Amino acid sequence: MNDLDTMVQDIAESTGRVLPTEAEAKSEKxxxxxxxxxxxxxxxxxxxxxxxxxxxxxxxxTAADVANVKAAVKRKTAKKQSQVKRVSQPPQNGTPQSxxxxxxxxxxxxxxxxxxxxxxxxxxKKSGGISEAMYVLNVIKRIRSI
Numbered sequence: 001m002n003d004l005d006t007m008v009q010d011i012a013e014s015t016g017r018v019l020p021t022e023a024e025a026k027s028e029k030x031x032x033x034x035x036x037x038x039x040x041x042x043x044x045x046x047x048x049x050x051x052x053x054x055x056x057x058x059x060x061x062t063a064a065d066v067a068n069v070k071a072a073v074k075r076k077t078a079k080k081q082s083q084v085k086r087v088s089q090p091p092q093n094g095t096p097q098s099x100x101x102x103x104x105x106x107x108x109x110x111x112x113x114x115x116x117x118x119x120x121x122x123x124x125k126k127s128g129g130i131s132e133a134m135y136v137l138n139v140i141k142r143i144r145s146i
Contacts, residue, residue: 033061037069 049066127133
């Protein structure tokens with residue numbers, strides 16, 4: 001094992017690279033293959049899948065990995081665009097558009113205070129459950145659109 005360490009050290013010195021210590025190597029954050037692929041596509045947006053495999057193959061990246069990441073990014077982008085399109089589209093039936101913007105469960109940008117949450121919980125309890133509360137809100141929405 002000592003010979004291997006010596007050989008690695010000699011190669012590092014001859015190439016001018018500085019090797020991290022064991023503690024530095026362990027503390028260094030592991031980057032996943034998927035993240036490497038996303039980063040590579042971000043730097044090179046028009047690159048082909050097989051070129052990504054050629055560039056990142058030494059990290060164990062396969063053509064299937066690249067295709068899966070590319071498809072996932074495409075789905076995520078399409079989902080975001082459809083949400084934006086739904087919010088920004090004018091109503092088709094001539095009814096006025098609601099002034100509130102819908103948000104998904106994943107949207108962390110919407111800030112709701114504790115008092116609003118407590119009133120919401122009380123409303124759900126008085127309505128008889130989530131389904132009934134949603135029904136009441138839909139009725140109110142329809143009434144407001146008249």
